[in-house]
Structure formats: C-alpha cells, structure tokens
Amino acid sequence: MPRLIKDRAIVEDVWTLVREPAPLAALPSGAPIIVPLALWLQERVALSARGDVGVWLKPDDDPALLAEDAALLPLIAIDFPKFGDGRGFSTAQLLRNRYAFAGELRAIGDVLRDQLYYMQQCGFNAFAVRADRGLEDALKGLADFSDGYQASVRQPIPLFRRRAPAGAVRDHSPAANDP
Amino acid sequence: MYRYDDFDHRLVAERVAQFRDQTRRFLAGELTEDEFRPLRLRNGLYIQKHAPMLRISIPYGVLSSTQLRKLAHIGRKYDRGYGHFTTRQNLQFNWPRLEDVPEILAELATVEMHAIQTSGNSVRNITTDHFAGIAADEVVDPRPYAELIRQWATLHPEFSYLPRKFKIAVNGSTVDRAATLVHDIGVHAVRNEAGEVGFRVLVGGGLGRTPMIGYVIRDWLPREEILNYLEAVLRIYNRFGRRDNLFKARIKILVKERTPAVFTRAVEKEWERLRGGPATVPDEEIERLGSFFEAPPYAKLKGDDAGLRALTADNRPFDNWVRRNVFQHKVPGYAAVTLSLKKTGVPPGDVTSDQMDAIAALADRYSFGELRVSHEQNLVFADVRQSELFRLWTELKGLGLATPNIGLLTDIICCPGGDFCSLANAKSIPIAEAVQRRFDDLDYLYDIGEVSLNMSGCMNACGHHHVGNIGVLGVDKNGAEWYQVSIGGTQGEGASLGKVIGPSFAAHEMPDVVSRLIEVYVERRHEDERFIDTVRRLGLEPFKERVYATAH
Numbered sequence: 001m002p003r004l005i006k007d008r009a010i011v012e013d014v015w016t017l018v019r020e021p022a023p024l025a026a027l028p029s030g031a032p033i034i035v036p037l038a039l040w041l042q043e044r045v046a047l048s049a050r051g052d053v054g055v056w057l058k059p060d061d062d063p064a065l066l067a068e069d070a071a072l073l074p075l076i077a078i079d080f081p082k083f084g085d086g087r088g089f090s091t092a093q094l095l096r097n098r099y100a101f102a103g104e105l106r107a108i109g110d111v112l113r114d115q116l117y118y119m120q121q122c123g124f125n126a127f128a129v130r131a132d133r134g135l136e137d138a139l140k141g142l143a144d145f146s147d148g149y150q151a152s153v154r155q156p157i158p159l160f161r162r163r164a165p166a167g168a169v170r171d172h173s174p175a176a177n178d179p
Numbered sequence: 180m181y182r183y184d185d186f187d188h189r190l191v192a193e194r195v196a197q198f199r200d201q202t203r204r205f206l207a208g209e210l211t212e213d214e215f216r217p218l219r220l221r222n223g224l225y226i227q228k229h230a231p232m233l234r235i236s237i238p239y240g241v242l243s244s245t246q247l248r249k250l251a252h253i254g255r256k257y258d259r260g261y262g263h264f265t266t267r268q269n270l271q272f273n274w275p276r277l278e279d280v281p282e283i284l285a286e287l288a289t290v291e292m293h294a295i296q297t298s299g300n301s302v303r304n305i306t307t308d309h310f311a312g313i314a315a316d317e318v319v320d321p322r323p324y325a326e327l328i329r330q331w332a333t334l335h336p337e338f339s340y341l342p343r344k345f346k347i348a349v350n351g352s353t354v355d356r357a358a359t360l361v362h363d364i365g366v367h368a369v370r371n372e373a374g375e376v377g378f379r380v381l382v383g384g385g386l387g388r389t390p391m392i393g394y395v396i397r398d399w400l401p402r403e404e405i406l407n408y409l410e411a412v413l414r415i416y417n418r419f420g421r422r423d424n425l426f427k428a429r430i431k432i433l434v435k436e437r438t439p440a441v442f443t444r445a446v447e448k449e450w451e452r453l454r455g456g457p458a459t460v461p462d463e464e465i466e467r468l469g470s471f472f473e474a475p476p477y478a479k480l481k482g483d484d485a486g487l488r489a490l491t492a493d494n495r496p497f498d499n500w501v502r503r504n505v506f507q508h509k510v511p512g513y514a515a516v517t518l519s520l521k522k523t524g525v526p527p528g529d530v531t532s533d534q535m536d537a538i539a540a541l542a543d544r545y546s547f548g549e550l551r552v553s554h555e556q557n558l559v560f561a562d563v564r565q566s567e568l569f570r571l572w573t574e575l576k577g578l579g580l581a582t583p584n585i586g587l588l589t590d591i592i593c594c595p596g597g598d599f600c601s602l603a604n605a606k607s608i609p610i611a612e613a614v615q616r617r618f619d620d621l622d623y624l625y626d627i628g629e630v631s632l633n634m635s636g637c638m639n640a641c642g643h644h645h646v647g648n649i650g651v652l653g654v655d656k657n658g659a660e661w662y663q664v665s666i667g668g669t670q671g672e673g674a675s676l677g678k679v680i681g682p683s684f685a686a687h688e689m690p691d692v693v694s695r696l697i698e699v700y701v702e703r704r705h706e707d708e709r710f711i712d713t714v715r716r717l718g719l720e721p722f723k724e725r726v727y728a729t730a731h
Contacts, residue, residue, distance in 0.1 A: 059422075083340075086341060087422075089338075089340065090414050090418045115340070149333055160460070
C-alpha cells in the first residue's frame, strides 16, 4: 500500500485516487475513493450515500462549489499538476478559512519537499509526495521555518500581534551598525 | 532604519539553512536542474552567461554603512571586486560560484541582509522614494509602510508561487519618485481632510513586453486595511492570473482582460470578506515600525548655509555639482546628496569594493552612517550638513563619484545587458558609454538640461526603457544586435510610455541618433521647455524626419 505524510507522520494511504471521471458502477468499491469534483457534483447523492468518498480539485476548480459539502466530506485533495502552479495554496486557504473544512486536506500531484512548509501553513495536513521521492526527506520540509510574519491557517494571529514592542529585543541583536 | 529582532534573525537564519540544503541536494544530484531552478530563483540566483548572478535585497533601498562594508567584503572575497546597483534598488554580484552562495548568504545574515525574493514568481523587493523622510513635499513617510509590506510579503505561504513576478512600490510625496504607476501595485500614502493617513491603490502597471500604466482601483483605503487589501488583490491574481503563457502572466494582463472595473469589483468583494480581520494593522504596529525611521539627531541650524553660496559663486565645477546632485532637505541647513554612478567609462550602477568601503566611511562622517540606493541606480546621502558639502564634494571627486550629471542625458539607466545577462538580445553598457562619450562637453550637457535616457537589453525592460524620455531597447535581428528607439516616456506623476520612432539601428549609429534627437530639441524648444515637453508639443514627426534623413 502506498504511503504518505499525514499529520507530520508517515502513514499508509487507504484512499484510492480516481483521476479520470468514470461511471458510478466502474468506481472501485470496498475502499475509500477520491473522485474528481465534476463527478462529485454530478453524482452527489449517490456518492455521499457511500460515506467513504473524498473529492479532488484541479487548480482552476472553484472551492466555493464545496461550500455546503465541506462539513460532510472526510477528505478533500488539491492537485498540483506542476510544482510552480500556486493556485492550490489559495484553494486550501479558502477551504479552511472561508468554508470551514475540517477534514483531511491533501496535496496531490507534483508535491515536493520544498513546498511542504508553505502548504502546511495554508491548511494542508496530508501530503502525497511524488512517488520517486523519499517521504523521510520530505518530512523535513515541514520544519523549514519555525514561524512566519503572516496570518495563516496554521497560525491565524499575524506576528505583529504577537511580537515584542520595538526596542525590547532589538538592542540585544547582533547590531548592523556596530563598528 | 529597520533593525532585526530575534524573530527576524531566526527567520533569515532558517532561510540560509534551507537554501544551503537545497544547494547541497542539487550538487548531490538529488534535485534536477528543473527542480532547483524555482528554488534558486526565489533566492536571487540566476545562472548567467559566464557565472551565476546573485541579487541581494536592499529593502526600499536603505543601507547602513556596516551593510555596505559587508557588500564590499563579499565583492572582494567571492566576486571580482565590484557590484552592480539595480533599478529595484538592489545589488547584484555577477561572478559568484554556486558553491559559495550559501556562505555569502550566511555572511549577509550577520548584517541583517538576505536575497529572499529578489527574483522568481513572488513579491519582489518593495521600493520607495529614495528621498523618503527628508523631502519637503512629503505627505507621509513611506518607509514604515514599506517595511510593513516587506514583512507581510516575505515567504508568504499563499503567495510564493504566483503566476509571475510581482512588484510593489510605495510613495508618500506629492511628487512620485517611486515610479508607482508602472508597478504591479502602486501604493500612495495620502492624508484625507481629517488628516488621517490612508492609501490610494493602483494596480496593473508595469513595463516588460506589454507596458502599461496602473489603474487606480481605490482612492482611499484606511491605513489599517492595507494588508487585508493586498491579500485580496494577490488572491485574485494568484487564482485567476494566466498561467498558460509566460508573457501574459503579469497582473496587468488580468486587469486588462477582465477590464479594470470587473477586476476592481472582484478585489473589493474579496476584501469585504477580510476587512477588519486578524491582519488589520493596529496603530501600535505602525508606531513600532515608525520608531525605526525617526529623524537622526540633526544639529539645530538657522537656515541655508551662507558659506555655501560664496563657494558656489567662486567655483563653477562645485556649483554644477550642487545644482545637479544636491537635493533640498526639509530640515534647515541640511541637504541630500546624490553620488553619481554614471561616470563615463564605468557601467551605470557599478561600484567597486574599494569604492564601497570609501562610501561607507563617508556615510559615517557626513550622513549618520546611512545611505540609500535610487531606482535610477545612484546612491544618496540623505542627511548632509550644507556647511560640509564642499568637503564631501572634494572627497567624492577623488573617488570618481561626483559626476555632476543627475537628471541629465548621461545619467543613463541601464541594465547589465548582453555582456552579462543570458536573457539579453543585445549589449547595453557599450551603447551607454558611447552616448556618454558623445555628450562629454559639460556646457552642452547643461544646456540640454533634463533628459532621461533609459536602456534595456531586452523586452524584460530592466532598464525601464519605456519610461525614458529617450528609450533604447536591444532587439535581435537574425542574430545581430539592433536598437529600437522610442521617445516621450516619463516616470512619476503623469507617467507616460514612449513611442517607437521607427526601424531600429545598428550599435555604431546610436550616438548619432541621440545627437539628432537632441539637435531637434535644441533648435525647436521654447524657453525653459524640457525635452519631454518639446516632444509632447511637436509630436514624433520632426524627430523622426531628422533621425532617418541623416542616419540612413
């Protein structure tokens, strides 16, 4: 069984990703599946009766289409067809903050170590790292930074509401103006 | 200037460690060239013609003398003893070794510097007016807001893989010295009738392949909403900006294709969802950032220095320098001085390590240990006592940094061009030098008066050729280097884009072409009319006629 990173640990992946739209009867049964958004929207009633169905979004899919389903879905995956395509970061942020999705939010596709920290800040908690790369190595990417300036899904309070006032700390820092 | 606290130090240290490991993995073959490229680019590292090029961030162009000494040291130890100041107020080294870059970054971190987001598809260095804090026409000091935006944009988790690069400029004066109309986002700090600070927000300006002037999408934004509003703009851009075609990926194309009105509605709708949220900036934070930019301990002086007038009356070269390179200061008895990096024979913006050390020493003695980089690729001492101008001038002359040509034809903005850059179609530095040599007669240069000549070696427009009164663009014709000339561009308030005058020229024709353009102006100008105003009054025709009648 393939493995992935979930909640900062390497675990077995019980979900089957259905990449292409297929008739209901042709879908794998007996194990949980992740279906394309278009199929979900089309067969919503039948699929939600199964109970073990997640949905995956393309970069240009509108997460607002899942506004009502977000509370029901156990898993949403966001596809990164190319490493440099950053739309999925916004999609994740919206699903978490605007549509209150609380289930597993999974990054799929060209998912590599060096984006994992950003993905995690945007609300992803599961990472299906590209099959040719080691999960142990990728796991390190989650710890690249200990904190950031911005408000994010993972840290909703921006740094300026948390940091010490000016002068409190900076006098002890290695001074840029020391002779 | 802004000083790091423990948090800032840790973040930069973590970034250095991250890049060190990325470089290690690349050199060990664990990352392919294609995988490493976006990682090194977001850290300012290009692979150029001869060697990697490393671009170091100088936030809104403010540098301490200590930082400049470190840059001098890096130039000596890891490069060939010089650096190049850019139109984004940054510094580039043209010859570092890839293996050395992590160590260079570690050295930079010791003086609170880095190379974060100096390239790549992310928010680039925030730029502003190089006279911020000292200009008499300033409404609001833009630096605290530039720093606020810098921090917000740094390693932004949602906006680090944008469709294309993203440039933000902040201006706080009635005169726009930050070229905000040709930025992806231009922010004007303004005051309303009640005296409250807010922002006018422009979106969709830019140069490059499709030059455009930005649209005002909001006349007044309460200052505490600035980060919420930027988040709204960036989210719309990140989600809907084009990713199918590199040349159509800038936000200006999205604004144009959707129309400014539709784009604005989308931003406003998104902002309504964010307004008043956690990223709303409290007054305390603005005060905290403002405290880093308080005025230095000026001497209390009565007014303009009386001795200065006597010195300028007696000394023509000094008078020339004061007229061109000295800018009025809002504090009585002080002045801002521009160090010209446009000496004939030296590539525009280039400074040697020895010069950097000498400049740092002068900054300590004459200007409270700080200096600024202008987007015209010169350096500025912002706080010099007028009574010390003569001494400073004497020292700068000895360093080759007192060329009295600021704002004149030879103060050329110029990218590194085909001598260094692998994107360039043509060389730009030799053309700049040829034009400078042609106009080496100072009397004639002064008689011509204010003219900007901007030159880029390719479409990417690093030399801002569209907004030069005279713009020169290097083009490739069947493998040969040619130059397309435009006139009528300006930056700042009422910015306009130049119009191409006709077929392009060979390199050896360029000094003549510029001479002809200037001749038409000198013959036909009205009294006190600048080159740009004559071009606007007469249109392109008389200039075209002269250039093509004689050059071909």
